[in-house]
Amino acid sequence: xxxxxxxxxEIHAQLATKTKxxxxxxxxxxxxxxxxxxxxxxxxxxxxxxxxxQAFRYAVMFGLAVNAEIGRRSVFDRKNYFYPDxxxxxxxxxxxHPIVGPGFVDVDLAGGRSKRVRIHHAHLEEDAxxxxxxxxxxxxxxxMTGIDLNRAGTPLIEIVTEPDMNSAEEAVAFAKKLHSLVSxxxxxxxxxxxxxxxxxxxxxxxxxxxxxxxxxxxxxxxNSFRFMEQAIAHEVAxxxxxxxxxxxxxxxxxxxxGDRDESxxxxxxxxxxxxxxxxxxxxxxxxxxxxFIESARVLLPELPDARxxxxxxxxxxxxxxxxxxxxxxxxxxFFEDTVSHCKDAKLAANWVLGEFxxxxxxxxxxxxxxxxxxxxxxxxxxxxxxxTVSSSGAKKVFExxxxxxxxxxxxxxxxxxxxxxxxxVSDTSALEAIVDEVLAGMPEQIAQFQEADEKKRKKLMxxxxxxxxxxxxGQGNPRLFTEILQRKLNA
Amino acid sequence: MHNKSVAELxxxxxxxxxxSVELTREFLDRIKAxxxxxxxxxxxxxxxxxxxxxxxxxxxxxxxANVWTGVPFAHKDIFCTNGVATTAGSKMLANFVxxxxxxxxxxxxxxxxxxxxxxxMDEFAMGSSTESSFFGPVTNPWGLNKxxxxxxxxxxxxxxxxxxxxxxxxATATDTGGSIRQPAALCxxxxxxxxxxxxxxxxxxxxxxxxDQGGTxxxxxxxxxxxxxxxxxxxxxxxxxxxxxxxxxxxxxxxPLKGLRVGLPRxxxxxxxxxxxxxxxxxxxxxxxxxxxxxxxxxxxxAELAIAAYYVIAPAEASANLSRFDGVRYGYRCDxxxxxxxxYTRTRAEGFGNEVKRRILVGTYAxxxxxxxxxxxxxxxxxxxxxxxxxxxxxxxxxxxSPVSPSPAFVQGEKTSDPVTMxxxxxxxxxxxxxxxxxxxVPAGFVDGLPVGLQIIGNYFEEARxxxxxxxxxxxxxxxxxxxx
Numbered sequence: 001x002x003x004x005x006x007x008x009x010e011i012h013a014q015l016a017t018k019t020k021x022x023x024x025x026x027x028x029x030x031x032x033x034x035x036x037x038x039x040x041x042x043x044x045x046x047x048x049x050x051x052x053x054q055a056f057r058y059a060v061m062f063g064l065a066v067n068a069e070i071g072r073r074s075v076f077d078r079k080n081y082f083y084p085d086x087x088x089x090x091x092x093x094x095x096x097h098p099i100v101g102p103g104f105v106d107v108d109l110a111g112g113r114s115k116r117v118r119i120h121h122a123h124l125e126e127d128a129x130x131x132x133x134x135x136x137x138x139x140x141x142x143x144m145t146g147i148d149l150n151r152a153g154t155p156l157i158e159i160v161t162e163p164d165m166n167s168a169e170e171a172v173a174f175a176k177k178l179h180s181l182v183s184x185x186x187x188x189x190x191x192x193x194x195x196x197x198x199x200x201x202x203x204x205x206x207x208x209x210x211x212x213x214x215x216x217x218x219x220x221x222x223n224s225f226r227f228m229e230q231a232i233a234h235e236v237a238x239x240x241x242x243x244x245x246x247x248x249x250x251x252x253x254x255x256x257x258g259d260r261d262e263s264x265x266x267x268x269x270x271x272x273x274x275x276x277x278x279x280x281x282x283x284x285x286x287x288x289x290x291x292f293i294e295s296a297r298v299l300l301p302e303l304p305d306a307r308x309x310x311x312x313x314x315x316x317x318x319x320x321x322x323x324x325x326x327x328x329x330x331x332x333x334f335f336e337d338t339v340s341h342c343k344d345a346k347l348a349a350n351w352v353l354g355e356f357x358x359x360x361x362x363x364x365x366x367x368x369x370x371x372x373x374x375x376x377x378x379x380x381x382x383x384x385x386x387x388t389v390s391s392s393g394a395k396k397v398f399e400x401x402x403x404x405x406x407x408x409x410x411x412x413x414x415x416x417x418x419x420x421x422x423x424x425v426s427d428t429s430a431l432e433a434i435v436d437e438v439l440a441g442m443p444e445q446i447a448q449f450q451e452a453d454e455k456k457r458k459k460l461m462x463x464x465x466x467x468x469x470x471x472x473x474g475q476g477n478p479r480l481f482t483e484i485l486q487r488k489l490n491a
Numbered sequence: 492m493h494n495k496s497v498a499e500l501x502x503x504x505x506x507x508x509x510x511s512v513e514l515t516r517e518f519l520d521r522i523k524a525x526x527x528x529x530x531x532x533x534x535x536x537x538x539x540x541x542x543x544x545x546x547x548x549x550x551x552x553x554x555x556a557n558v559w560t561g562v563p564f565a566h567k568d569i570f571c572t573n574g575v576a577t578t579a580g581s582k583m584l585a586n587f588v589x590x591x592x593x594x595x596x597x598x599x600x601x602x603x604x605x606x607x608x609x610x611x612m613d614e615f616a617m618g619s620s621t622e623s624s625f626f627g628p629v630t631n632p633w634g635l636n637k638x639x640x641x642x643x644x645x646x647x648x649x650x651x652x653x654x655x656x657x658x659x660x661x662a663t664a665t666d667t668g669g670s671i672r673q674p675a676a677l678c679x680x681x682x683x684x685x686x687x688x689x690x691x692x693x694x695x696x697x698x699x700x701x702x703d704q705g706g707t708x709x710x711x712x713x714x715x716x717x718x719x720x721x722x723x724x725x726x727x728x729x730x731x732x733x734x735x736x737x738x739x740x741x742x743x744x745x746x747p748l749k750g751l752r753v754g755l756p757r758x759x760x761x762x763x764x765x766x767x768x769x770x771x772x773x774x775x776x777x778x779x780x781x782x783x784x785x786x787x788x789x790x791x792x793x794a795e796l797a798i799a800a801y802y803v804i805a806p807a808e809a810s811a812n813l814s815r816f817d818g819v820r821y822g823y824r825c826d827x828x829x830x831x832x833x834x835y836t837r838t839r840a841e842g843f844g845n846e847v848k849r850r851i852l853v854g855t856y857a858x859x860x861x862x863x864x865x866x867x868x869x870x871x872x873x874x875x876x877x878x879x880x881x882x883x884x885x886x887x888x889x890x891x892x893s894p895v896s897p898s899p900a901f902v903q904g905e906k907t908s909d910p911v912t913m914x915x916x917x918x919x920x921x922x923x924x925x926x927x928x929x930x931x932x933v934p935a936g937f938v939d940g941l942p943v944g945l946q947i948i949g950n951y952f953e954e955a956r957x958x959x960x961x962x963x964x965x966x967x968x969x970x971x972x973x974x975x976x
Contacts, residue, residue, distance in 0.1 A: 039591050043815040045584065046571045046593055046694040050730050078811050080858070082835055089814020147819065276858035278867055281700035281808050284731055 001244065002208035005236055006216075007171045008163035011178060012156050012198040013188040014127065015058045021126050021155035022049030022092065029194055033132070033148035041153045043087035048282050055155035056286060058187035059099045059124050060296035062157060065185055065303055066119050068103025070293055074124070074286040080276045084147050085129035093158075095277045098123035099288065100157070105181070106305065107173045108323060117174045118162040127154040157187075163202065163213065168232035172225050175199055176327070179225075180304050184329040192223050199228055203235045205243060214239075215249040219256050219263060227258035234261060307332055315345035324353055330367040331357075337374025341410075342381035351381050355398055372401045373410070380413035387477060393422040424477040428484070431476055435484045438467050449489055461485065492517055493657040494974070497714040500660060501558045504551065511551070511561025515544035515605050518563045522607065522658045528635065531643075531653040533568045533626045534576050535608035543605045550603055558717060560603035565662040567650050568609035569616055570596050570705070571694040579696045580612040580624035580646075583816045583823045583842035593694025594726045595663060595705050602721045610662055611649030614844045615813065616670055616698040619916035621648025622907055623846045631678055631900045632656040632975040633941050641900040641941070644674030644916075650708050651678035655975060661709035661718055665695060667702045668801055669895070669920025672932035675708055676895035676944020679934045681961060681971055682708040683715045686952050687927035688733035690719075691726030697812040699805035700731075702924040710971055712933065712961035716740035719954060735952065743955045744962040749783030751960065754888030758794035759919050765898040771936035771943040772894045775964070779892070782963055789887055791880040796873045797922040798914060803857045803870035804925070810854030816842060849910065874925045881926045885950040890960060893919050895932045895944035919946060929954045933961045934970035942973070 020027055023040035040047045056074070063070045075097035078090040100122035107115045129152035136144040159178070165171045179197060182188035189196050204216035219235055222228040234256070239249055252268040302310070308326035311317050317325070325335045331352070339348040356377060360370060380401065384394045397406075397416045405419075406412025417423050425431060439446060442464070449460045461482070468481050492514060495503065503509050519537050526532055540563070547561030571577045571589035573596075578584045592600065599606065613623045620642035621629040629648040632655045634641040643652040647664035651674035654662055664671040666684035675682030683706050690705040697703060707718035720741065725734040753776065760769060780786055818824035818838030825841055828834035843851070857866035884891060896916055906913045923930045928951055935945035945964075949957045965971050 039589075042820055044571075044589065044591070044821065045577070045579070045587070045696040045815070046589075046692075047591075048693050048729050048731075050728060080811055080814060082814065082817060084817075084819050084831065087815060087820065088811075089817060090811050274860045276811075276855065276860075276863075278807060278811070278858050278863070282697075282731065 003205045003240060003243070004208050004210070005166050006163045006204045006206060006213060007165040007167075007232065008202040008216075009159075009161045009165070009171065009175065010200040010202065010218075011159040011175075012127075012200075013159065013182050014196045015055050015155040015157060015187055016189055017052055017054045017058065017155055019052055020153035021052050021055045021124065023153055025153065027154045031150055033146065033150060035150065037129075037149035037152060041087065041149050043089075049092060049280075051283065051286060052155060055124060056099065056288070057292070057296045057299070058155075058185075059122065059157050060288065060293055061185050061187055061300055062122060062159075062182065063100035063103065064293070064297055064300060065181055066100070066103035066105050066122075068119055068122070069101035070288055071097055071099045071101055072288050073097055074099045074288060076124075076280040076283045077277045078280045081273045083128070084145065085131050085149070085152065087129065087149060087152055091126060091128065092280055092283070093125035094123035097285070105174065105177055107170070107177045109170065109173055112319075115165070115170055115173070117164045120160040120162050122157045122159040125156050125158055127151050127156050163204075168229045168236075171201065171232055172229050175225060175228060177304070180327045180329070184301055184303055186301065195223070198223070201228065201232060201235070203232060203239065204249070205236065205239050214243075215251050217249065217251065218253045220253060220266070221255050222258070224258070227256065230258060230261055231256040231263065234263060238263070301329070304329075315339060315349070317345060317349055321349045321353060325349060328367065334367050334370075334374040338378040338381060341375050341378025342385055344381060344385045347385055348378065348381050351377060355395070359402060371404055375410045376401055376406075376412050379411055383413060383417060387424060387426050389417055389422050390424055390478060393417070393424065393474075396420065396422060421473070421475065423475060425472055425475045426477045426480055428480060431472070431480050432484055434468060434471050434476065435481065435488060438464070438471050439488065442467070446489065493521055493660075495660065496711045497562055497564070497660045497709060497717050498558075498711070500562050501717075504561050505556065511544040511547040511563075511605060512541065514561065515540050515563050515607070518607055518659060525656060526653075526658060529630050529632060529652045529656055529658075530627050531611055531629050531649040531656065531658060532565070532608045533578055533580070533611050533624075533649070536575055536606065539575070540605050540607045547603050547605060557602060559599070559721060561605060562661075563605045563607050563659060564599070565607050565610050565650065565653060565659045566596060566599075567612055567647055567662065567664050569612060569665055569696045570663060571696070572596050572606070572609065575609065577609065577696070578626070579616070580614040580626060581843065581847070582625040584696075585625060585823065587822050589694070591694060594691035594728060595722050596694065598721050599663075604721070607659055610647070610653055613646035613648070613670075614847050615696065615809070616646040616665055616667055616703075617809070617846050617850055618645040619669065619673055619913050620901075620903070620906065621645040621652075621674070622903060623844055625844060628903055630903070633677075633679060633900060636976050637940070640903045642677065642903055644677035644896070644900065646670040646674075647682075647708065648674045648678075651675055651680055651682070654678070654680045654708055654710060657974065661707070661714050663705060663718070663722070664708045665703060665705050666924065667698050667704075667805060668924050669917040671706045671708060672895050672920050672930060672944065672946060673916060675932040676934075676946075677900040677942065679942030679970070679973055679975070680708055680710055681712055681715055681934065681965075682706065682932045683719065683954065683957065684923065684930050685719065685723065685954050686733070686929045687924075688731055689929070689952065689954065690722045691724070691729040691732045693726055693728040699808040700812060701808060702801075702805055704924070712931075712958050712965055713741065713744055715931070716744060716958045716962070719958070723954075733952070738955050740955050740958050743959050746959050747783065748779065748960060748963050751779070751782075751784040751890065752888040753779055753784045753786045754789035754884055754891045755786060756791045756794065756884070756891055756893055757788050758791050759893035763897050763915070763918060764894055765938065767938040768894055768898060768943055771938060772892070772945055775933075775935035775945045775968075776892055778964060778967060779960070782967065787888065789884045789891065791877070791884060791922065793873065793876045793880050794922060797877055797925060798918060800870040800873040800877070801917075801921045801925060802853065802914060803866045804874065806850040806854030807857045807867050808854070810851045810858065813843075813847070813851055818842070846910070877922050878926045881922070881928060889949075889956065891948040893946045893948070895919060895946045899938050899941035899943060923948055927951065929957055931957045931961050933964060934973070935968070936970055937973075942970070
């Protein structure tokens, strides 16, 4: 049987506020356990939540970026369940009146296709703490569970899509787009390995062309795009096996183990809690007025879609390069630094997407961690454009820049070119003298060349270039050498 | 000295007739000598009080005294006190010492008042008799001379009994469904539940967040005004607190009442009311007519639905508010938990008393899938209808007057076996919390030697008008000065 795959995503994005959503504690990652938990975060008796305005502004920025309606009256609800890392015994979240209403995101796919994924809504909520099951022992050596409440109360937006994606490719493309969006907005650091951005995938299958959705499962714990892709493939295969054997899918939450490419059931619908949602009486409804929305709108940076269009227009880049360069805000900024110092956009794009990106990948580093600046790269590209260095010389300069040899000045490339003597000689009279000198010692080769036909002559040219480059200590401009040679040999 | 009001004691301190150290010592000695028969205190902070009294005397000597500097009082044990056990009358928090002050506590501290200790209360403020305290029931000072052990009302029964017995001149209290007004009435003292949001709830252990309100209790209306001056105001730590100016509540106490429009809600003078009580309340209303007030009957058509709505909403909120008591971070934890579930179930089964468990169960039920609409949502609709009743009534009159409780203080144990009878104690007080308006209980006579309270209900943020009305009444009556023999 042929099946349609139906995928919807739920995304938890930690908002990059300095303090928590309902208390003044810091949200910084990596502190000693429980050093960033106040009386409010610990749910000490009598303490009360006070909303963090910045979290609301970030959520509104997200809403504006996904073309969504903004909820003018934002209500918080209590989601009740007991767990040790949930200090109040309920999570403060939004059920019926979320801050972000329906919206959409357009996603580019391979082959120039595009897909619109609708956003059902996005709501504000608080994160829970963490249970630590490892390396904790009591005085008798029994294993213990520790609770770290540093994360408790970190603001999240939970973004819920409609089930609009029909393949792992589409889901991953959407996830990458969302990642790029929240990073560009500066509302989330986007670090999936630290859990700043967490994707849960709802998957179901239905007979091809059917209008009725099948029973879905939710797969959690996907902390990289690669794992997401694998987990979707895994779950689709699992469901297909069951359905084709005449079985029935159980609505459940599954936990994916990326290292083993396995998933296991966490809890089924029957075991699911009755969360007993009700409006939180400690928080009044928050009214989002026009002025507040404007205060968020002015903070919106250029978003990837708009940036891509601008790159194509302003720098005459092709669709592919523009797309790659505009997705990631940091890479975009790096590129624009590069291009502003070299005036050759195509060459700058080649270097940013080529040498620079390859080197980041090889070293497993992010743009922010790169040891060279966009300006430094721009100065180097400028030297290629004005023939100061050859492209092979430029690669040597790049390597030296990366290793910090040129120092941290903007014009480090020039210093390296100077120090390593990589400047090409483009003075025609000086090059002519070298050509004359070299040709004087190669009469046999000249004779051979002059007897050869057109096709063979091209091949024989290489035999002169080697000695010429050697004689110029590698600094002769190869293009000019070729021109002079052709003129002299053909004379 | 122990018979004097806060205002009088403040003047004595200012004149130098007595020092705060002497005054504090006198009240501490009274507590030590007499509280065995009332059990109105859970914790007496003798050393801290004496140190605070000494500091207050030094402050006064330095010329920095205000009206509260050096005046002794007490806090209901629901307000968190930094470094002093705060139990909410529960085994669950018997060992709990908060590392922070409630905003109300911080305000009294800043005013230089001397806290003598923490008063007894129904467990988590759930009760109308102060019999559900883990620390034992409180006995009403009234009736003891006949050998009867009567309840002081609740949940702020410790504060009310301590003031009636002259162990403190004033005490803080809280009111979720009548917990200030009913004990004030049953103990013959004056109490005020302010408008919801007038006093910060930060550090006040929550029972039902949309109904809880901290307030005042003392012998006189003037003392209540002095307390409210310290307690009222916007608190950035409580986003439900009202961000509006606080008047000087003593400034308008002496305004004449001529032209005050008094409404008597027909539904609050029903057959459930003890006839002798009704007579006392109507006599009090006559005093107001003598003072120049005009009186008319008004209607609160949805009054009879208040108890039912309240006993859905309050337990629903409580069921979530009390989830934090799980044995994980602070408070009671059961011995040798076998696993997480065992930790939760035994901690909560052993740490909470029966009334608290009953309300958690009721609230959990009301919020459950399939019941939410029929109970919680319906109750909220009723709440809006009741609110509209009050808004309509206040278009016609300035204040409403009624009895506080249907009968005077009952004998301990009389109603503990039947929760519904106990809940009906609050039949005249509960709607005020659902609506959020302020209300007072003012001593207004006796029935069989037991105090009767007059309830005065005002429009939102009209505490000053209530205090003015109560103060004028107390200038022409002596009920608030009666002392249990």
